[in-house]
Amino acid sequence: MKRLYLFKGLLQPLLLLNSLILAGTIGYILIEHYSFLDALFMTVITIASVGFNEVKPLSEAGQVFTIILILVNLGLFTYFITLLSRYFFDTELVKKYKMIKMENSIQKLQNHVIICGFGRNGKESAQVLHDNKIPFVVLEEKADLETDLPFEVKYFIKGDATKDEVLLEAGINNAKAIIITLPVDADNLFVVLTAKQLNPKVTIISRASQDSSIKKLKIAGASNVIMPDKIGGAHMATLVMLPDVVELISIMSTKNNSDFRVAELKTQQNISLAELDLWKKTNCTILGIKDAEGHYTINPSSSYQVNPGQSMIVMGSDAQIESAKKLV
Incomplete structure (x- = not known):
């Protein structure tokens, strides 16, 4: 299936070509009363522009049909060449190959972490995991991966984390933890429920924006619920009182x-x-x-x-x- 996906962009022009051959064969049978083999032969030599003579002299209707067949074929040929150029010169085929290779690598991961959402919180989580050499998979629906990140993201899937198939693609069955940093608490709650259903043993850390969401997320199966704004404020206040202690704890927990x-x-x-x-x-x-x-x-x-x-x-x-x- 993944190999078929690699050439998915080429299937449409191939289907159009087959449709054109079928339409040409039927047209010559109906208009010129050719046998099936003669009609197929006439269609192929017309589309291929090889210059052979007609099977039989064409009527005026047959000539008009042949002209239409040639013009349609020229349009299809131009479209096909353009598509091939995109695949081999715009590196679209290479991108798809790399994506399929990455998806296969993700399925082999064990005890990795899944990060749902790649905003500020997701990037900070990824940075710490990267620094500590913990493998992670990033799930993000709304944007492609940035190219100027200060760390490498080996595994990235563009998709909706609330969907079962996307979490399965990210290897939820073999993951040891999932970090959910979506901006909407309702979406976080849905991902918590889905992740817990797919892998009851996975550790779930979820972001929350509202105090009222904390209890719901924990009931749904979240191991820990974090409110970034509240933690950020408490951290700043603690820095006023115990700056060196806070810095040491930060180093201990991340470095x-x-x-x-x-x-x-x-x-x-x-x-x-x-x-x-x-x-x-x-x-x-x-x-x-x-x-x-x-x-x-x-x-x-x-x-x-x-x-x-x-x-x-x-x-x-x-x-x-x-x-x-x-x-x-």
Whole structure:
């Protein structure tokens, strides 16, 4: 099917050519009373302009029909040449080939992130994911991908994120998360419902413009709901009070590399932090713990009892975090 799509633009002139041959054959049969083979032969040599003689002398009606057939063929030939020029000189065929190749690559992705909407919030999300080498697919309906972006977007699909087939094309079944940044809360809600239906395990982060939308989005299946305007205002106010602290937290949350990373570990045992002694054994720092009800304990004490299924937020290098995984 994708190979057919690659040559979709050429199907129309080919259908027109076949229609012209059929019309010419029927015309010669009706006007000149040719046999089918003679009528087909006459039509082909007329369209091909090879210069053979007529099968039989033409009547006046047959001559007029032949003239019309030649003129129509000239128009079709010109259209066909123009289309071929567009394909091979305007790189339309190359663009379609690259798009199909990219779509095939998307279907092979595992644990990637889908970004719905490529406005300000979508671009910021893509920038952070790119900097941390996390594969992502951008879905945008209203505009083509910009050419002057400060980062590379390997996977881009122009389509409506509210449609099942578009999310499936973006690999929702294999995605680990989807970030929804559409400007209208109703559209975000619809994408949340659709994504949750297609992949119940996917983590959903949605944008919201109105306070009243937060509860609806969470009921629909959003893991987290973000209000950019509210967060932006709080961030600016915090910069007044604790500028260095805010800057450090921003670096910790976005500038991950092999030497420094903030990670989330799922605990598999009952043990106190004192017994675990993560800092001494791995040099990882425990920032906080999230329990099964979603409550956070920041900077937990050494007497804190860790239970299976809880999430431990730790800070360290890749090697240190890998060692911590084995312990918890």
